Amino acid sequence: MxxxxxxxxxxxxxxxxxxxxxxxxxxxxxxxxxxxxxxxxxxxxxxxxxxxxxxxxxxxxxxxxxxxxxxxxxxxxxxxxxxxxxxxxxxxxxxxxxxxxxxxxxxTDGIGFMKSLDDEGINIRGHKMILAGAGGAGTAIAVQAALDGVTEMSIFNQHDDSWENAKRNVALLNEKTNCKATLHELENRDDLKAEIADSFIYTDATGVGMKPLEDETLVTDPSWFRKDLVVFDTVYAPRTTKLMKVAEQAGVEHVFNGLGMMxxxxxxxxxxxxxxxxxxxxxxxxxxxxxx
The missing domain is CATH 3.40.50.10860 (Leucine Dehydrogenase, chain A, domain 1)
Incomplete structure (x- = not known):
């Protein structure tokens, strides 16, 4: 240097x-x-x-x-x-x-997300995605995934300052893309569990899992995951997040952190x-x- x-x-x-x-x-x-x-x-x-x-x-x-x-x-x-x-x-x-x-x-966040999955041989086009978070990265992922061919998306967000942005994202996807998007409250645990069971990929685009929340995860029960689900955490520090550990306990075959996206x-x-x-x-x- x-x-x-x-x-x-x-x-x-x-x-x-x-x-x-x-x-x-x-x-x-x-x-x-x-x-x-x-x-x-x-x-x-x-x-x-x-x-x-x-x-x-x-x-x-x-x-x-x-x-x-x-x-x-x-x-x-x-x-x-x-x-x-x-x-x-x-x-x-x-x-x-x-x-x-x-x-x-x-x-470039959305481009990075889709390209990192392609690099791993994972094609989410034509499938349903669960996306937690509607901040900058979450919004970029939602839009790029919808433009690239994800057909259905359930966006989960807390009722906080970013709730209006989550509503905007859903309206934007339904208006500007061919993706059917719905908005869900992250506090509704039963709803989240049901939607994950019906999806191809679960993506966490929140800050949960990185400092100072490195010991936390939005999904704590491994039974919510199945082996053929794709689990993607946009956090990459730590390399193995709490969410990834839960997914690995469930035997999920395709578990990724955000390093490839980064x-x-x-x-x-x-x-x-x-x-x-x-x-x-x-x-x-x-x-x-x-x-x-």
Missing amino acids: TERIDGHTILIGLMAYPIRHSMSPTMHNNAFAKLGLNYAYLAFEVTNDTLPAAIQSIRTLDMRGSNISMPNKQKVIPLLDKLDPAAEMIGAVNTIVNDDGILTGYT LEQGAAAFKLWTGKEMPVDYIRQILFDDKH
């Missing part, structure tokens, strides 16, 4: 809170080094309160851009100059590109910043072999 940084190095950021656990700096900096690109990627702990100043710093420091993660994916939109059509439809941004002071917001969404962002393809196989080996 020190051999690559000089007076011409271009900075790219990651703005979220908490974020010190992120694998994104490892991913992007290794990819830059592999391709001989003079960029550096750093993580910054940024909350909703400090977000406006942080976004302005992209312009001030002439950064190439930044990734955006929880809790800033929706709050960042009014601070940008333009939105990619997909980001506008989804209402969330996870990637910012700076073109001469003009900041454009993109979303890799593929990162590859999409990498291309937006550099115009080049990330060396995905090389980076996958580094990320999956890194046990820290």
Whole structure:
């Protein structure tokens, strides 16, 4: 790293809170080094309160851009100059590109989700999905999965600040895609159990399972799962979440964390910043072999 940084190095950021656990700096900096690109990627702990100043710093420091993660994916939109059509439809941004002071917001989370399943030989198109969560990542997953051919989706969400966004997501899918979407209360445990029993994949796009909720899971009973169900947790730190442990107890054959999704969404962002393809196989080996 020190051999690559000089007076011409271009900075790219990651703005979220908490974020010190992120694998994104490892991913992007290794990819830059592999391709001989003079960029550096750093993580910054940024909350909703400090977000406006942080976004302005992209312009001030002439950064190439930044990734955006929880809790800033929706709050960042009014601070940008333009939105990619997909980001506008989804209402969330996870990637910012700076073109001469003009900041454009993109979303690559949904692309990463679908591509990571394809990488594992799992095709959810034509099937029913249960999706917990309607935040930035959950919304991106819902829209991309529906556009790519998931035919039915049951979205579960708590009655909190994101309930209205969950309602919006369901209406959007029913209006703009061929996917039949329904909204359910996450507090209704019997409903959740019944819907999981009738689905092809259960996806958790909430923050449950990562710090400070690493000892929690929305599904605690292994009997809710069957062996041929696909269980996907968007959390990747810890590598094996409480949800994944419950699924493994149930003998579920296809259980995934969010590492593959993180890799593929990162590859999409990498291309937006550099115009080049990330060396995905090389980076996958580094990320999956890194046990820290």
